[in-house]
Amino acid sequence: MTESMLTVAGLAKSYGTVPALTGVDLDVRRGTLLAVLGPSGCGKTTLLRCVAGFERADRGTVTVDGRVLVGNGVHVPPHRRRVAVVPQEGALFPHLSVADNVGYGLDRAARRSGRVEEVLDLVGLAGYGARMPHQLSGGQQQRVAVARALAPRPPLVLLDEPFSALDAKLRAELRADVRQALHADGATGVLVTHDQGEALSMADAVAVMDAGVIVQCGTPAEVYRDPADPWVARFVGDAVLLPATVDDDMAVTPLGRLPLRGPAAGGTATILVRPEQIRIAPSGGAPATVVRQDFHGHDALTTLRLDDGTVLTARTLDEGTGLPAGAQVAVTVQGQVRAYAG
Numbered sequence: 001m002t003e004s005m006l007t008v009a010g011l012a013k014s015y016g017t018v019p020a021l022t023g024v025d026l027d028v029r030r031g032t033l034l035a036v037l038g039p040s041g042c043g044k045t046t047l048l049r050c051v052a053g054f055e056r057a058d059r060g061t062v063t064v065d066g067r068v069l070v071g072n073g074v075h076v077p078p079h080r081r082r083v084a085v086v087p088q089e090g091a092l093f094p095h096l097s098v099a100d101n102v103g104y105g106l107d108r109a110a111r112r113s114g115r116v117e118e119v120l121d122l123v124g125l126a127g128y129g130a131r132m133p134h135q136l137s138g139g140q141q142q143r144v145a146v147a148r149a150l151a152p153r154p155p156l157v158l159l160d161e162p163f164s165a166l167d168a169k170l171r172a173e174l175r176a177d178v179r180q181a182l183h184a185d186g187a188t189g190v191l192v193t194h195d196q197g198e199a200l201s202m203a204d205a206v207a208v209m210d211a212g213v214i215v216q217c218g219t220p221a222e223v224y225r226d227p228a229d230p231w232v233a234r235f236v237g238d239a240v241l242l243p244a245t246v247d248d249d250m251a252v253t254p255l256g257r258l259p260l261r262g263p264a265a266g267g268t269a270t271i272l273v274r275p276e277q278i279r280i281a282p283s284g285g286a287p288a289t290v291v292r293q294d295f296h297g298h299d300a301l302t303t304l305r306l307d308d309g310t311v312l313t314a315r316t317l318d319e320g321t322g323l324p325a326g327a328q329v330a331v332t333v334q335g336q337v338r339a340y341a342g
Contacts, residue, residue: 035207156189246267288330291303
């Protein structure tokens, strides 16, 4: 048994003269959930459709569970791939009960085995089998769609932005429950999303995509703490990017001398500071003026302007809230920073 469930190598796809994928390489380990994260138009949905078989790739290979689905003249049709897809909206059959929707792809023996009830329990819908889709909320319908995908025990489950139509609170609840259901069933999944919070909170690994290629792949912590370049830093979470001069293991910045994370070449650089690293105090740091403060309940984002005109954002808890525009404060940085050459 191979460690990889999905391997994509050199996958390319164009629509006419417009390239959508320009050589995607990806490896998804068995039993894990990988999030493909990227902005609209980056190619992530095309990647999912090529893996599912809905689109025919121009070149490259796709292998699932050791079986070649794409490449060397092979293009296995979607219904023979044993790859399940959970779409943006559940797409349930309105005339079938919940149990019949979930069991639709199962043979008679599998339906009698109790698998339908098992997967409904996994997604938190035990006892809902007799209900009709119109009797369910949007979140419950998506749970049924996940249960239907898991029911035949496919080697791979693809989730195409399945929470985008739900409100924020329901999205957070459903993310956690779906992640737990996938892991409990030992499923391997690929989640396509443009939501950074969704990718970081749900996935075992994150592949950041831009302009048809994967620009970085790693654990959520690696991608957030050590982004490959300034673009990834800005896309994955909030980022403060400042000019600097690198001197040994320190960066000389508008916020003073800051310790670097990892080696960096000497000379001019751009450094990454996350807003939660920035501390605001009455004195003892770089002088700054409060431009505005946006309160979010659990924290506040404070926009500051340094004396040299540099604008940055700090994420603060109770001790940093309630600062009026124009207030004079001091700014320091906690922890190490990442430097990018040039």
